[in-house]
Amino acid sequence: MAKGHSAIHTDPGWADLFQSLSMPVALLQMQTNNKVKLLQSNKAFQQLFNLRVTARSQGLSQLPADFIRQLRLLNQGKTPLIWCLQTEDGNCWHFKLKWDLIVDSDPAGYLLVMQDITEQETALQLLKTKNDELQQRLTDIERLKNRIREQSIRDPLTNLFNRRFLNEFMERELALARRNQKPLAVIMLDLDHFKQLNDQFGHQTGDKVIEMVAKHLLRQSRRTDILFRYGGEEFMVILPNTTAAQATHLAENWRVHVEQSQVFAKHQAVTITVSAGIAVYPEHGTTAFNLIQAADEALYQAKAAGRNQVVIS
Numbered sequence: 614m615a616k617g618h619s620a621i622h623t624d625p626g627w628a629d630l631f632q633s634l635s636m637p638v639a640l641l642q643m644q645t646n647n648k649v650k651l652l653q654s655n656k657a658f659q660q661l662f663n664l665r666v667t668a669r670s671q672g673l674s675q676l677p678a679d680f681i682r683q684l685r686l687l688n689q690g691k692t693p694l695i696w697c698l699q700t701e702d703g704n705c706w707h708f709k710l711k712w713d714l715i716v717d718s719d720p721a722g723y724l725l726v727m728q729d730i731t732e733q734e735t736a737l738q739l740l741k742t743k744n745d746e747l748q749q750r751l752t753d754i755e756r757l758k759n760r761i762r763e764q765s766i767r768d769p770l771t772n773l774f775n776r777r778f779l780n781e782f783m784e785r786e787l788a789l790a791r792r793n794q795k796p797l798a799v800i801m802l803d804l805d806h807f808k809q810l811n812d813q814f815g816h817q818t819g820d821k822v823i824e825m826v827a828k829h830l831l832r833q834s835r836r837t838d839i840l841f842r843y844g845g846e847e848f849m850v851i852l853p854n855t856t857a858a859q860a861t862h863l864a865e866n867w868r869v870h871v872e873q874s875q876v877f878a879k880h881q882a883v884t885i886t887v888s889a890g891i892a893v894y895p896e897h898g899t900t901a902f903n904l905i906q907a908a909d910e911a912l913y914q915a916k917a918a919g920r921n922q923v924v925i926s
Contacts, residue, residue, distance in 0.1 A: 771827035
């Protein structure tokens with residue numbers, strides 16, 4: 614430990630070394646009232662703050678207030694600190710402040726060394742900016758992937774899931790039903806006389822009818838129900854944790870709402886009806902193939918029995 618700041622005044626070697634340092638250096642005294650007194654500073658320090666050099670101890674009135682706050686933090690042992698000196702052009706010089714006790718007395722004397730780390734901080738900031746840009750790009754790519762996947766499993770006309778997603782979903786729901794020993798219902802719905810409607814009113818009207826039915830199914834379904842456009846005019850609904858009686862009630866509700874709706878084409882109201890077939894795990898099948906086949910057979914029975922009705926397998 615040096616003897617004190619007086620050594621810099623009396624020892625030519627210390628004084629020359631002190632002044633020749635390229636980094637800003639200052640001798641300071643922390644007084645009992647928590648005020649900082651500037652005792653001596655080298656040319657780099659004086660040029661940095663545009664200080665007027667006098668023979669007497671220099672006051673801190675010429676130093677920035679936020680810099681003095683940093684000195685008080687240093688005195689509290691919060692080291693190292695990074696301080697930014699704002700320039701006239703809006704840039705920032707970054708300095709790492711190091712605070713060493715050189716006179717262990719009351720009041721204590723400290724040596725302040727200011728290391729210019731502007732280049733490092735600029736490089737770190739540039740790296741952070743590039744990293745943020747990379748993270749944003751990765752996020753955008755992930756969103757794009759999700760959007761592409763969503764588009765690949767959604768029917769563009771109705772926004773219901775398409776058959777590509779059916780096998781994946783069915784296997785997952787069946788596994789949950791087996792593990793939890795819960796029922797799983799499958800409902801197949803088909804528009805009645807849809808080919809005749811298309812031939813009479815055109816495909817544009819047919820698309821309007823399909824959209825309308827999809828909206829009714831969505832509006833009257835539960836949050837846990839998963840709806841698919843299974844084919845041209847055919848829909849499928851998978852209903853987790855749903856008994857045969859519950860599935861029948863839901864299917865009948867859909868059938869009634871569709872029947873009560875109308876689509877206008879060629880200046881006339883067109884009434885639409887649907888038929889539905891139901892199968893439930895495990896009573897009517899324990900695999901996805903068996904359940905779908907059982908629901909399809911029940912739908913065929915509903916068609917054969919006169920349409921516009923619900924049949925359970």
